[in-house]
Structure formats: structure tokens, C-alpha cells
Amino acid sequence: MSGPFLFAHQHAARLRPVNVPVHIGRKQEPLRFKLPGGLRHGLHVSVVIPVALFERGAVSGIEDRAGDYFDDLLQSDVKQRVLDRHKWSPEEIEVSPGARDRLRVECERAKIQLSTADEERVQVAQAIKAGGRMHHVNELVHRREFEQLIEREVQEAMHQLDVALDRAQVSQRQVDIVLLVGGSSRVPLVRAQLQDRFGARLVDAPNADTLIAEGAAAIEALQLEPLLARPVRVELSDGSLYTVFESGHPARPDACTKTVNFFCTDNRGGEARLVMAGDSSRNGSSKFTLNIPVSPHLGANYSDERVVVQFTLDQDMILNVAGRGATQVRGAQMQIHDLCFGLSV
Amino acid sequence: MVTSTVSLRSNLMVDDDAHSPKHKYLPGDFLRLVKPWFFDRRTGYTMLTEQQVREYGQYLVCGVCGRTCAGTCGGSFESLA
Numbered sequence: 437m438s439g440p441f442l443f444a445h446q447h448a449a450r451l452r453p454v455n456v457p458v459h460i461g462r463k464q465e466p467l468r469f470k471l472p473g474g475l476r477h478g479l480h481v482s483v484v485i486p487v488a489l490f491e492r493g494a495v496s497g498i499e500d501r502a503g504d505y506f507d508d509l510l511q512s513d514v515k516q517r518v519l520d521r522h523k524w525s526p527e528e529i530e531v532s533p534g535a536r537d538r539l540r541v542e543c544e545r546a547k548i549q550l551s552t553a554d555e556e557r558v559q560v561a562q563a564i565k566a567g568g569r570m571h572h573v574n575e576l577v578h579r580r581e582f583e584q585l586i587e588r589e590v591q592e593a594m595h596q597l598d599v600a601l602d603r604a605q606v607s608q609r610q611v612d613i614v615l616l617v618g619g620s621s622r623v624p625l626v627r628a629q630l631q632d633r634f635g636a637r638l639v640d641a642p643n644a645d646t647l648i649a650e651g652a653a654a655i656e657a658l659q660l661e662p663l664l665a666r667p668v669r670v671e672l673s674d675g676s677l678y679t680v681f682e683s684g685h686p687a688r689p690d691a692c693t694k695t696v697n698f699f700c701t702d703n704r705g706g707e708a709r710l711v712m713a714g715d716s717s718r719n720g721s722s723k724f725t726l727n728i729p730v731s732p733h734l735g736a737n738y739s740d741e742r743v744v745v746q747f748t749l750d751q752d753m754i755l756n757v758a759g760r761g762a763t764q765v766r767g768a769q770m771q772i773h774d775l776c777f778g779l780s781v
Numbered sequence: 782m783v784t785s786t787v788s789l790r791s792n793l794m795v796d797d798d799a800h801s802p803k804h805k806y807l808p809g810d811f812l813r814l815v816k817p818w819f820f821d822r823r824t825g826y827t828m829l830t831e832q833q834v835r836e837y838g839q840y841l842v843c844g845v846c847g848r849t850c851a852g853t854c855g856g857s858f859e860s861l862a
């Protein structure tokens with residue numbers, strides 16, 4: 437196996453390197469594809485191209501949308517069916533918080549069942565109050581109906597896959613294996629879409645639902661530490677690069693905090709441009725620029741405009757960059773979400 | 782979609798001893814505005830870097846062609862000044 441490798445991952449940023457121990461030390465070019473699933477941390481697609489450390493080539497995704505969004509869609513659909521059948525308006529009914537929770541759990545169960553069954557019944561007793569009486573929910577949902585509900589999301593997921601591949605400059609043909617991880621990777625429509633693209637290269641993870649948690653536990657047990665797989669560097673005005681954090685630097689908040697003093701070499705535009713070198717990010721071609729307000733009126737005292745920039749990595753592997761001109765009240769800040777990192781071996 | 786390869790350069794330099802004196806890192810045209818004494822022809826521009834001389838020359842009217850040609854007409858830097 438030599439080409440890109442794909443798997444799903446990442447419900448929370450600290451859990452991102454979940455499957456890394458499996459691949460460390462192997463000369464592979466993995467590609468990850470995160471389908472919606474589990475917690476609400478979004479749908480992500482990552483292309484992973486390791487060099488010495490395991491690192492990601494690119495990532496893309498739909499924020500704040502995960503497998504439970506499918507549950508929401510099914511729940512809304514079931515509720516609408518009940519309204520239509522009884523010709524009720526939404527104002528005429530009342531659903532208690534407890535009943536809503538039960539309906540949601542039931543919809544999640546039905547969603548899971550529809551991965552293997554053609555139809556499934558959503559049943560919740562005493563769920564809706566209307567006309568002074570309690571009514572049951574008892575709706576039969578066919579798989580094709582469920583797939584119509586989620587089709588737009590799945591198409592968007594496929595688009596994000598294309599975006600990630602494009603960013604990583606990897607073609608579909610270069611992908612060797614697509615490892616499906618996460619509950620929603622079991623949805624037949626999702627599988628069919630990936631099958632169309634990758635054919636026999638799809639591989640099931642037998643523990644798809646728990647793989648992320650297992651990986652997190654393995655990292656903890658092995659006491660692996662995240663490291664920066666690429667240096668974090670800043671472009672300077674003469675075109676040279678200043679290294680803020682070296683490659684291999686521990687990617688921990690307490691170890692990745694640094695304050696750097698700069699001076700603005702040309703304040704005529706009233707702003708200092710902090711340009712983060714593209715190789716800091718997983719998408720190596722992208723640069724991040726932070727425009728920091730400075731005084732445009734310093735003239736010969738230009739060097740008085742010291743620009744203090746603080747780099748801080750947080751628990752979610754997000755690099756926070758905050759800068760302020762010495763003569764200014766207000767500064768500027770940005771976040772870099774796609775730092776390249778790997779794990780200590 | 783057309784993707785441009787044009788991007789703004791950084792205008793920051795690390796404020797430490799390794800990057801001193803600071804004036805070396807200013808664009809030539811800006812340096813001319815804030816420290817014009819560096820551009821005394823009698824010194825032969827020896828206090829400027831090559832890059833600064835080039836940048837300064839970008840904005841001078843050429844003595845040969847009469848335009849801000851930055852030397853593209855074949856005139857020397859001296860003909861620009």
C-alpha cells in the first residue's frame with residue numbers, strides 16, 4: 437500500500453490523531469474522510485500525507501453538522517407526517533421536552549435500523565398533546581424516504597471530499613484505501629456515493645462506531661503526545677522566514693505560547709501585515725494574513741511602531757494569533773485551525 | 782475561477798539585534814521619505830541595500846526616456862536619479 441489512505445475521524449479536536457498509531461512509521465499517504473457522525477463537531481474530510489510524522493494534507497468539512505443532524509431531519513419529518521395526517525397546525529399541538537427526547541432517541545434508532553432494513557417504524561407513546569388528548573406517534577419510514585431527507589447533506593459531504601482532495605492535490609485515483617469510520621458511514625446512501633467514487637477501495641472498520649474513542653484511549657494509554665509536524669513560520673519583509681515553533685515542537689498549550697516583537701517596515705497603509713507561511717497549515721499552499729492596525733503618521737519614527745504578536749495554541753489545536761501596534765489601542769487577531777500535527781512515537 | 786498569484790508581502794521584521802539596523806529593512810521608496818539623508822548621491826548610496834536601491838529607482842523619472850521606467854528602457858540607475 438503506497439497511495440493515499442482514507443479514514444473518518446475527529447469528533448473533537450483533541451481526538452483528531454485517533455488512528456495515528458496505526459500508521460506511524462509506515463510510508464503511506466493516507467487520506468481521511470470524515471462522514472457525519474456522533475457529536476456535533478461537523479463533517480470533515482481530511483487528506484493525510486505523512487512525511488516523517490503523520491500529518492494532514494488537507495481538511496474540509498461542514499461545520500456544526502454531524503450524524504445527529506440526520507436524526508433532526510427524521511424527527512422533523514415524522515412530526516410533520518403526524519400533523520398532516522391529523523390536519524393539525526403546529527400551534528395546535530404540544531410536545532413536552534420529555535416526549536421530544538423520546539422521539540429523538542427513537543428517530544436515531546430508526547436511522548440506524550434503516551442502514552440494514554428497508555423500512556422501520558418510529559413509535560413513541562403519548563408523545564403529542566392535541567385537542568386535550570395525548571396521541572401516539574407511529575410512523576413507518578422507508579429507507580428511500582430517509583435518503584431523500586439526507587440527500588442534500590450527503591451531496592454536500594461529497595463536495596467537501598472533492599474540496600479536500602483538491603486542496604491536497606490528490607486525485608481520486610491516487611487514493612488506495614477509503615476506511616469508513618463513524619456511525620453515518622453505515623448509511624447506504626453514503627456508502628453508495630463513496631462506492632461510485634472509490635469502488636473496491638472502500639474498507640469497513642469493524643469497530644467504526646467506537647474507533648474514535650478507542651483511538652483516544654490508546655493515545656492516553658501510550659502517552660503519545662501531539663507534535664507539530666510542520667514548523668509554524670512567519671514571512672518577514674525581506675522574504676525570509678522566522679520560525680515561531682519548530683517542527684517536532686510539542687503541540688501543547690503550555691509549550692506553544694510565544695510572544696514576538698516585530699517592527700513595521702512600511703506603515704504608510706496604516707497596517708502591518710503578518711503573513712503566516714503556508715507550510716504551517718495542513719493545506720500547504722494557503723497563507724494566512726493578519727492585518728494589524730499601526731499608525732500611518734510616524735515618519736522618521738517609524739520604528740517606534742513596535743508590533744507585539746502573541747502566538748498561543750489552545751486545547752483544540754487552534755493557533756491563536758493576536759497582534760497590536762504599540763501606539764494603538766486596538767489590535768487584531770486570527771485563528772488558524774488546520775495546523776499540521778502528528779504524534780510522538 | 783481564476784486564481785491570482787499576486788499577494789501582498791509582509792511588512793514586518795523581527796525587532797531584535799539580529800535584524801539591526803532597522804533601516805536596512807525599509808522599502809527604498811519609503812526610506813527616501815523618512816530618512817532622505819541616506820540618498821545623498823555623494824555617498825554613492827552605500828548605506829542602502831541593493832533591494833532598496835531597486836525599490837527607490839522604481840519611482841524615479843528616467844533621464845533617458847522621461848518615464849518612471851525603473852531602468853527598463855536600458856538606462857542606468859544613474860540616469861534615473
